[in-house]
Amino acid sequence: MIHREGRKTLFIALILLGFPYVILDQWVHIEPLTRSYLVLALVIYLFILQFFRNPPRTTVAQPGDVIAPADGKVVLIEEIEETECFQDQRKMISIFMSPLNVHVNRVPVAGKVTYAKYHPGKYLVAWHPKSSTLNERTTVVVDDPATGPVLFRQIAGAVARRIALYCQPGQSFKAGEEFGFIRFGSRMDIYLPLDAEICVKIGDRPRGGETVIARIPARPA
Numbered sequence: 001m002i003h004r005e006g007r008k009t010l011f012i013a014l015i016l017l018g019f020p021y022v023i024l025d026q027w028v029h030i031e032p033l034t035r036s037y038l039v040l041a042l043v044i045y046l047f048i049l050q051f052f053r054n055p056p057r058t059t060v061a062q063p064g065d066v067i068a069p070a071d072g073k074v075v076l077i078e079e080i081e082e083t084e085c086f087q088d089q090r091k092m093i094s095i096f097m098s099p100l101n102v103h104v105n106r107v108p109v110a111g112k113v114t115y116a117k118y119h120p121g122k123y124l125v126a127w128h129p130k131s132s133t134l135n136e137r138t139t140v141v142v143d144d145p146a147t148g149p150v151l152f153r154q155i156a157g158a159v160a161r162r163i164a165l166y167c168q169p170g171q172s173f174k175a176g177e178e179f180g181f182i183r184f185g186s187r188m189d190i191y192l193p194l195d196a197e198i199c200v201k202i203g204d205r206p207r208g209g210e211t212v213i214a215r216i217p218a219r220p221a
Contacts (some may be wrong), residue, residue: 069095
């Protein structure tokens with residue numbers, strides 16, 4: 001399945017890559033050159049096509065489970081002060097998405113959106129320490145009374161030039177439901193309470209919508 005964010009890009013790429021082939025085939029008549037270009041154009045188009053793939057995912061989440069919001073590689077796990085919403089210490093998990101990963105973004109926990117904001121910014125490489133505060137990004141907070149609020153952030157990288165955010169305050173989500181998309185290499189940060197049990201380690205490659213990356217204890221009633 002191809003994600004809706006890719007339809008316009010794929011159409012434009014088809015036109016741009018197809019036009020030179022028509023020129024070579026109809027007017028130049030150098031068969032080895034035409035065949036070589038066709039192979040190159042197909043490789044480029046398939047690369048763009050795979051970037052916008054949207055494979056089905058099945059989310060199985062118990063209360064308190066935190067599901068990976070994206071495919072990629074865990075590059076950072078640390079305690080850090082979150083200054084935009086919580087103004088306190090949180091455990092942060094960062095997942096880096098390369099251009100080869102699925103770039104659909106999914107809600108890591110069930111609950112209601114209490115905060116959603118887009119921030120314009122720079123395009124530092126996604127693994128830069130300051131990319132989470134300086135780059136173009138979005139911040140979303142989902143709150144479940146049983147486990148408390150969880151903040152997650154889409155962060156554009158050096159190549160990513162579009163962040164799509166499909167949620168707004170007041171919406172309710174199940175864990176694993178789609179809430180956004182980032183084009184061409186980027187990062188997701190998830191901010192959890194300090195008592196959360198982290199279930200991944202640096203270097204792990206979780207699957208968005210399926211892998212449990214942490215567990216949050218239930219709050220007292």
